[in-house]
Amino acid sequence: PPLAYPLLAALGLAAALIGVALMKSVAATETLLRRLVRPDWLRPAVGGLLVGLLALLSPSVLSSGHMAMRAGLVHAPGLSLAVWLLLLKAVASSISVGAGFRGGLFFASLYLGVLAGAAFCSLTAPFLPLPVTLCTVAGMCALATTIIGAPLTMILLALETTHSPGMTAAVALAAIVASLTVRRIFGYTFATWRFHLRGENIRSGVDVGWMRALTVARMMRPIVDSLPAGMSVAEARATFAGRMPRYIVLLDADQHYAGLVEGTRIGTLDVPPEQPLSDLAEARHEVLAPGSCVAEAVATFERTSHPALAVVGAQGHVMGLLSERYVLRRYAEELERTRRDLAGEKYAR
Template sequence: MSAIPATLDSKHPTGDQTPGPAPAPRLTALRNAPWIVMALAVVVGAGAGAGSVVFRWCIQTFTRLLSGHGDYAASPGATNPHVPWLGPYFVLLAPVVGGLLYGPLVNRFAKEARGHGVPEVMLAVAQRGGRISPKVAVVKTLASALTIGSGGSVGREGPIVQIGSALGSTLGRLIGATEGRMKLLVACGAAGGIAATFNAPLAGVFFAMELILGTFSAEAFGATVLASVTASVIGRAAFGDNAFLNLPDFHVDHLTQYGLFALLGVIAAVVGMSFTRFLYLIEDACDWLWRGPEWLRPAVGGLALGVVLLVLPEMYGVGYPVLQKATAGGYAAGFLLLLLVGKMVATSLTIGIGGSGGVFAPSLFIGAMLGSAYGIGVHHLLPGTAGAVGAYALIGMGAVFAGGARAPITAVVILFELTGEYSIILPLMLAIVLATATSRLLSGDTIYTLKLRRRGIDLEGPAQGAAIGAQHVGTVMEPLPAPLPAATPLTDAADLLSLSGHGALPVVDDNGAYVGVVTAQTVAEALAEQPDAAPSTVRQLAEPPAVVTADQPLAQALHTLLASAGTGIPVLDTDRGSPVGWLSHQSALRAVHATA
């Protein structure tokens, strides 16, 4: 695939879109060299690692400012030393203050920073060529840190994924990366963010490939590994070589436990999908109730969140201390179930009022509460064979996440990295696979894709558009690939066409005027059939295909597309006759599929 100029956007074909001077062929080839991609992955990983350090510092700073504690969930119900006269009632005001700060910030500068972040990254990779606004990284950092620091019951993993991905996308734009490379750099940012946050480099790799890219390849694996390792090194230098949870060793001592773990996996899937439905039910309720300006919504809604925190202060922030205590058997079964329901309510309310934060950590929290309560129950029923309660908590964490996000590989890997205990792998895999299968039976969507589907976006389906025959070419065309200068030698053109995913590229003269299109087939035939007498440049091989304009009906343009060589044709501006986009077979098929 070829580079996508920042000024050419198929969704917004406005402004001066006459192709400027194309990059030198050798420079374009160099940008796509494998070693360059690997070097860029390291740079993105370093940026994601540094972003994680800054983000964690912001969370700690805002938490201390607004609660007076490093992590209020570790000492729930304590007073705020900054305002001791308020006693524990300060939690009624902390979310309001936080909402007054991050509400206007998100509403003014980056509305996509609202919510849990991962769906926006998935959408950018699936349908927007990996393009993410650079300001998202800054706004997401501040908004999520303020949300968590003021008591929002969300995780820091979703935000750092969006922050790292925005950094990767920005670097891709700066160097003029192709669309494929841009998507890969976005995935590298996501991998680095997860790796640095969890101190789990393998989990970062599989999270990026399983959820962000949705595909596996040797190149993607190599690049995301480099980014993940780089981010982990930076994270470990800043936070130490420790997992985000300190968990005891657990062992499976009796075969009967496998049946108990399997049942837990099925129950966890139901709980995971219930959390998903409840999250969006509360969001819908907040949308229905709120009638004021959006920038004020987090502050007003913060009053409701404050009431939840007053009743159940363990819900303040991410809640890792509570999670860790639950895995160690520190709570009774009844209170564990109360914490489970409380987390669902607090997280859903935080997102519903416009807060910014992830749902990854809340899923692990809910799973730990479920697993611990389940473990206590089976221990009473089968005291001789049930085993340690903590083992059920760990498996509950992975199973609930897998049931909600449907990312079984990531769930297995991250729990293994957290424990380092191989003996837990077999029951963990069993429970997670059953949770994933049960979740798929219950719903076609995950906690991430449901957010997009509610907006009318299907990641596995076509891009949004009108019915075929009614829409214009300009509504479905893709960004224009970087054109070849007419003076490009034939051998260089062959290299660039082989790197392109289009099979054909537009050609421009020294003044940037459109000359025509050259296809990989034409160049290959010229070099093979007459190597000595072949034209020296692509100018002699460039031919303008039949004209397709941006305002032309798609049904009419399909005939031209099918008759052309290569995998696409340029779309011309109606007035000036210069290319403004690219109509490919893939984009046409997406439009066709929209009416199926």
């Protein structure tokens, strides 16, 4: 019936909220166990004990999701049992992943989605009876889309499970609503969320590779103008007579980095000619490492507010110079190239 589609959209929205709550509960459980259980080796044992206690209430919490999901699709549980199993399995999954057990939430999300669909079917039965198979399959695909972030895969899984194009179209609505909702209110799938918790600031699968490959060593200008830090302003003007560089790298007696001076400051008349260049040096302790990626370089420029920084190696020797303007331009070029590659367009630099 036509009214079934708004209800399936509501099921997709509910699945997205359940999935976001589950992902956040995993992170919260992991943080709590790290605070309460100090030895790392003891944390999985504590998690296993807690999951075992939950299994005393219902052995299905120990299921990886295969057989329990199949049983839920064939014989859907009632409202109270579905909600009870949903809570137990969600808590058990959060404890398992948070305690450090290997694995994720793929099959757990399928089983939880079946339970959510069964509970939703019982709730909507007084208003509009929906086929329980439709609700369980739609809930399974919607919740798995929230956790995994692959709506097309889940839609094809529904088609393979039901062999019904009409039911698959209805399931696709729930999966798409769940995908759009979780992207809007949360922004990440479970895998991406875990990467963020580990310090990997990524937004999609294609961002990590080129951002790490685009290093400071690849972007820097290797040929720089340098002068001794003890040289006077008058000597620097004579050295670069008729050609004043934009930035001059200062070196100490051991040829190590000693600061950076803008050429315009040397050329101004209000600077005494006898003043040493070291008095004009800036960014003495702010440098870039050649192995830093473009994201780290942008963060350094934002933190220091310097328009350019020297690239210094491990031994303190200057390897090159990099400006914030060029970094942002290269970053924008790579973003555009990635977008065009995904769209199948040609890109010429």
